[in-house]
Amino acid sequence: MDDLQRELGPLEDLEDDNDSSDDTSSKGKTSKLPLVNAMHAETPRETGFHKSTRACLELIREALLHHRWQEAAEYMACYPQMLEDPTNGKAQQYKELIWRISAEILHHHPNSKMEDYNNIYERMKHSGVKHFLMISLEHSFHLLHNGHIEDAKHQLSVAESWRHGKESAAQYQRIKLVHAYRSLLDYLIWCDKKFTYINNTEYPDCGENQDMHNYFRQASVNLKEILKKPGVWDPFILSYVEMLEFYEDHEEALRVLNDYAYDSTFPPNPNAHVYLYQYLKRQNASERKLMKVLKVLHVSVPSHELMLEYSSLLLQSEKKTSDTQKALGVVLELLDFACWRSNLDVWKLLKAIIQKLQLQEDWRDSVAAKMAARKDWWPALHFTSFHARKDSQQNPELKEVKASLTKILCPDLMLKYAQLDG
Template sequence: MDDIETELNIAAARSDSPEDKDRNQEQIKPAVLLHQSQPDPRGSFTAIGFLKSNRKCLKLIREAMLRHNWQEAARYFSSYIQTLEAGTQPQVRSAACEITWRLGTEILRHLPNSSLDDFNAFYEQLKNFGVRNYSKICLEHCFHLMLNGQMDEAKRQLSIADSWRFGKQSNAQSMTKKLIRSYCGYLDYLIWNEKKTSALGSEEECANREMHSYFRQASVTLKEIVGQPGVWDPFVLSYIHMLEFYKDDDVALQVLENYAYNKEFPLNPNAHVYLYQFLKRHKVPQAKLIGSLRILHSLVPSHELMLELCSLLLHTKQMSDLEEALAVSMDLLEFSSWKCSIKAWKCLLNIMKKLKIKKYINTVRKEWNVRRSLWLSLHYRSYIARRDSLQNVQLLVIKRDILRFTGENNIDYFKITLRVERASKLKPDRLGEKREKMATMKSKKKEKKTLSD
């Protein structure tokens, strides 16, 4: 919004060159102008007046939107649209198309009485303003229709966008076409998913045939898309869901492995997550699961699946895997999002206990010495212990036990932990003392009553 003058090329309209003066005298058709400029002797508005009117209108729209006065913003916006329709300068209309698109959709989303018909009419109007954004506007229109459950109309909009051509095919246009093509397949998948739920409850051949036709359309398109380098997470998941439904697990595994391991594709941790989840669903050997998670660990050592990797490594009963589990769990706890996770600390404590049972406690101390300076400042400061003593005593005790395995003599931390343990032990004793006193008082009162009787 701050660069409106630049986007509308208003600075060019202020030029004083003879050519620009002749161009600025270009006649503008009468319209609903908020800033009425002085007409020329022939009684028509100049190009400068037209641009000033647009500038004034955009400022009023911005102020109304900042105050969340959406009704007022809508009134100014309708005037702005009329000024664009009245203008004869194609450059101004093309530059203003992006602004009109952003402002109009935002205002419509916040208007309380806006309906789906209003959105449809607005999107159709936008398509006539700037042909360069035609495909993108069709795609956004499709998203809006999908959210409102109008799948057939959304499919029609995507088909129109897919067949749209403008000028020479640029790189930007080809990327947009590829995205539109991928959403055509995704929409076929959504329709297939709806048909699947209805067809499973009925025995009609017609319903099954219609469902299978949508599967063929979606699978052809999605197979083409996910085979090209890129990040295609929702489309890959849709394609895998259909392949698993039809028991085509070999093709599904091939697609996921290509998506995860193909060097032409960009690095994508989600690809390895999807592959691991697929392997886990199909109960493959542990070695394959561990191999998949090891690659994920190299990309995202703070991923929540690292706890599953530690669990898998503990079950192999090999010393090297146990040492790896120790390193993976300590890597996890070096990220701030895991500092207070009981699961992660319990996992580390369990690994250390197993290493002690197997008489490999030196492995723990060796790993600790490498990380000592970081861990003392990150986990074992006095203020952290005091905070844990107030918020999470269980975490405090687990961290104390881990510190003992490392052989570290952190006196301040142990003092705070000891004080908390003593306090927790004294509380039930004090309650017991109070109960005993109350019981003795009651018994004495009963004795006095019996003696008086």
């Protein structure tokens, strides 16, 4: 919509930049104040053709804003004539505008058909080379969304072999992205074939198994390559690891997940540690290994739902004193976030941790140290009379657990929460 708004502004100078006119009176400094109703402004250089196409674009915008998709489609059928303007120095910009608006109309038009999408995507791909790869990628996404996996793969296969002139850095990056998504489609086809193969265990088809393995090899080649480049590649990682697990290549799967989680050249990504933890858990890894991964996740996302598992593992740890105190800190940090305020499991876990701490002589000092920075605001977050009434009505068990902890967590305060029966 921003591009559309720019196009509705006054038409820029369409004449040669080397205009030798001596009239400097009209070339003074332009005011930086915003123009009132700029979309209707006219310049002396606008022809009737320019005026009509600008008016058409304005009508398209109005139709889009009011969700009049049929009206927008009718106007859009006329607007591409802008590409035929011999004085237009911004052809690529207009092509992208036509591509974006056309796709938006088709996404919302109640009578749009797959043929309509195919026609507009093919037309825009071949109207210029600048956006060929991105349009091909978007086209394949739309085909995939509608269940046409093979057609989507064909679009990306064509885009993979596409080249134009000297390969720029941007073009190189886009081609790599096309490679990656084509491999993701190979993975989806592999999933379908795996499902068929697994469900035919009584009469296994060796040809089907070989075909499935071929898709695995095709997918893995580019997936390995894309994962060498720092970035957030979550769906590609999950796809590759699933295939490696199926073929029991656990060493490679663990290497990929470790690199994704701990390689400092990759951007920080909590999901990377989640995926590594889930994989290790599936492989029945030791509790120490699991806690090591969750410890890193805790630093970046202390409110993550896996912190419940982390604190439980700490509570069960053989290092009773230090790990139990760590578990207390993890649970209290969870409860620092309002989204966990009414979660019974968190409060029950907190109570279990404190009960274990009470086996130590200095347990009061441990709790007081963790609550020192919270005593000024925690009561307002958890222990008001409003919370007492709400918890009594919605979850009496939660009310009971929280009430039993008020004197332990805030021993110096007279809290209304524990005094109300609801």
